[in-house]
Amino acid sequence: MADRKVDSPAALAERLDATGYLADTGLATGAFLAVRMGRPLFLEGEAGVGKTSLAQALATLLDVPLIRLQCYEGIEASQALYDWDFPRQLLHLRAAEAAGRHDAERLEAELYDRRFLIARPLLHAIETGDAVLLVDEVDRADDEFEAFLLEALSEFTISIPELGTIRADVPPVVVVTSNRTREVHDALKRRCLYHWLDHPTYEREVAIIRRRLPEASERLATGVAAAVRRLRGQDLLKPPGVAESLDWARALLELGARDFDPGLAAASLGAVLKYHEDAERVRAAGL
Amino acid sequence: MIGVLVGFARTLRAVGVPVTTDRLQSMVGALDQLDVTRAEDVYWAGRLTLCAGPDDLRRYDRAFAAYFHGDRPTAPLVPVKAVAAGLARPPADGGGDGEPHTAAVLSASDREVLRQHDVSRLTRAERDEVNRLLARLDPVGPPRRSRRFAPARRGRIDAGRTLRQLLRGGGEPARLLRRAHRSRPRRLVLLIDVSGSMTPYADALLRFAHVACRRRTGTEVFTIGTRLTRISPALGSRDADLALAAAAKVVPDWSGGTRLGELMRAFLDRWGQRGMARGAVVVVASDGWERGDPRVLAEQMARLRRLAHRVVWVNPHRGKAGFAPLTAGMAAALPHVDDFVAGHSLAAYEELAAVLSEQPSRRSTLRV
8 A cells, every 4th residue: 555655647657667667747647646536547549559558567566466357349247247156156055965954045145155256357356455457448348338347436346236245445546448449438438537648759669669678779779669650650550559669679689680670670570560551561662 | 726627617618628517526636636836737637537538639738728828729629619519600700710611501500401411302201201111220130149148048058047046946956057149230330421422312321320320229320521420429319300410510521522432541540440340231321423542442442341241332323224333433342342232212221221131141242
């Protein structure tokens, strides 16, 4: 808990920096408010701009576990909240029967006990309290799920019909990410602090590459950042994010590049461009 | 301070950011944690709590500059304001904003706007007929397997239900209950051309889109012309006339030209590739009059087909005698279309509804 005492956005940015995550003022302010106000931070932006890594960095700096809930279409309560451990319940029932116990009511009470409950990410986060809960790619889940997420995130309580209500002593720090494949409902956003995460500026990207890959030379980092910047301006199907810049720089390092070598860069284009059309276009136009 | 913030909220609303009281309270809460005397902190406290999407950010920046730095808002604020608030007032400082016709369209009453593009002039009886036919659109269209389970007669064992049943029987071995994946209808995405040449059919197509929205949750509707506009939220109203009037308000480019290829790319970049078109049934309603380069359209249609489950092209002229897909856009798009149907008459819409809900036997069979 002591770790949650961050005094200002600048102090938080500094501590994020220490974990290897470089945040600008807006993001640092958002994360700071999320921690201090106990509100979920809703991060939207292109894939690979560092939404998920922020949650990881926050967990590291607060020294708490990161609990991740990956959303997908058709996800439902039993995968996000809790599930009963049916095989164990069945076993318990059998054991009781073998021992000659037949008092159905007591048996039933025993069956719906906390020890037979499997905590899925949301319940786990609420029980743990001191944790960072990452609700990843919430836009992939369907809107029924959103309503239910809203309920869990606004009160940080979960009611289990057979067991009662479980409440978080300390609300977890929540980071919700979205790639914007669809518009997330306004009611959920209203509960959150909203931040749009953009591609970093050239200087920041150089700094990020150098921070994450200390073995990369200044020339390699600036070369990659400049090339990625050009690629983003080229009207591609999937403009590369920071994750791709890092991959590319790492690939170039593996290939033994000391600085940004055009030949090696072209050979490792697959680390940044994930569409055949994009690669064709870039090869035709020149890197 | 509250007074200052309330004034700021008013400025924001005026430029189209829907600031509610609870959001404003959040901003106050955020400022409480930050340094009110620093402009940067005030900026971020507001941006993090009052905005809800990337579209809001630009408006927020402008309103912030206008309110706290005294910059006069630049001209394009006015149409945004009119669109957002649905104001039937002409812009205060008219002209020179590059979008005079938007303002003109909006200043007319809803009815008038509707009438402007409702040139097909259906009689009342005809319109009722259209609506009745449209109501036949089958909401359980081509199904796909959902990840969710439902009780079923065969399939995997449903441990939860079996256990509960066991318990009821006092632990006596009982019948094993089973569950199987549910199936859900695929998402339907409609892209409706509202350019000049499509004007006579826009109204009927939008009605069709409205029924589709009502019947299938998750249906998305866009208009294409000189711009791409998402109108599905506007079509939310149960009443067709109200829904169409709401849609008319948000579409800025009735009866303009068409840049099909570019807008198709805009749709795929912004929405389609990220998930909306994936596995969906995508309907493009257009006559294929392309002002831009048809090669761009061909490229984008190929891209769309790789993403979508099925691509249906509706061309109102297809039903007419002697029709041949000769417009450059149509010729470019046709190789990448699964179904090619007409859209000029009631019968054509009936056919379209049938096409949408049927399971295609083979993906590559094009019906021309």
